[in-house]
Amino acid sequence: MHCTLQSQGKDTPTLFQPASSLSLTEAHALGQSCQLFLACHSSSPGCVLARLWADQPTRGDPYAEALPSKSLATKAFSTLLSEVWNKEWISSPNGATTRMFFPEVASAALLLRHRSYAVTFQLLSGHCALNSHQHRFGFSASPACLCGYNNETLAHYLFSCPLFSLLWQNLKDTVVSNYISWPPSLCEFPKSSVLFNALTLFVKKSKRLMFNRPQRTSRVP
Numbered sequence: 001m002h003c004t005l006q007s008q009g010k011d012t013p014t015l016f017q018p019a020s021s022l023s024l025t026e027a028h029a030l031g032q033s034c035q036l037f038l039a040c041h042s043s044s045p046g047c048v049l050a051r052l053w054a055d056q057p058t059r060g061d062p063y064a065e066a067l068p069s070k071s072l073a074t075k076a077f078s079t080l081l082s083e084v085w086n087k088e089w090i091s092s093p094n095g096a097t098t099r100m101f102f103p104e105v106a107s108a109a110l111l112l113r114h115r116s117y118a119v120t121f122q123l124l125s126g127h128c129a130l131n132s133h134q135h136r137f138g139f140s141a142s143p144a145c146l147c148g149y150n151n152e153t154l155a156h157y158l159f160s161c162p163l164f165s166l167l168w169q170n171l172k173d174t175v176v177s178n179y180i181s182w183p184p185s186l187c188e189f190p191k192s193s194v195l196f197n198a199l200t201l202f203v204k205k206s207k208r209l210m211f212n213r214p215q216r217t218s219r220v221p
């Protein structure tokens with residue numbers, strides 16, 4: 001990623017977004033306030049200012065002015081990178097299931113609080129044994145669930161499949177006891193160790209994500 005850092009002084013670093021542009025009028029207005037440039041494209045604000053300064057030989061040394069502190073520059077770049085990363089994450093055509101658990105990049109840090117297992121990551125990624133996923137890749141003749149429902153989605157498996165009604169009833173009790181309505185948004189689970197552990201327990205006990213036939217925990221009505 002190409003960025004240009006512009007500062008009005010030591011304490012007020014400002015970042016131009018990648019691929020941003022700067023008119024000559026804006027460059028004149030910035031004058032001597034820009035001190036630090038990083039790798040950038042030929043029409044980036046830094047290059048526009050560099051050319052402006054080159055045409056003004058009496059301007060003096062732009063680097064004689066105070067640079068923003070390293071910590072401020074690091075913080076400013078970190079903020080920008082997070083914004084760009086999050087924008088890409090939100091608009092990505094991939095990772096739809098993972099995005100339901102982690103709507104924003106920063107929320108993925110919640111995962112570090114929890115003990116995870118292989119089946120947990122199958123669940124979070126959506127790459128699992130559920131027929132809705134298997135059918136997409138031709139590994140299952142139908143997306144239908146063994147209970148008869150026409151699409152074995154993650155939501156069906158977790159919240160309404162009668163094959164696992166006893167298990168998700170326990171999950172439901174845990175969710176509701178945490179003052180969250182049923183069925184919850186998937187992003188609620190990583191926020192709480194109690195909910196995440198309950199979800200993990202459900203997945204492990206159901207054995208549905210182990211590429212085996214699910215163990216029936218109740219009679220199909």
Ligand SMILES: [Zn+2]
Nearest residue numbers: 145147149161
């Ligand atoms: Zn089902």
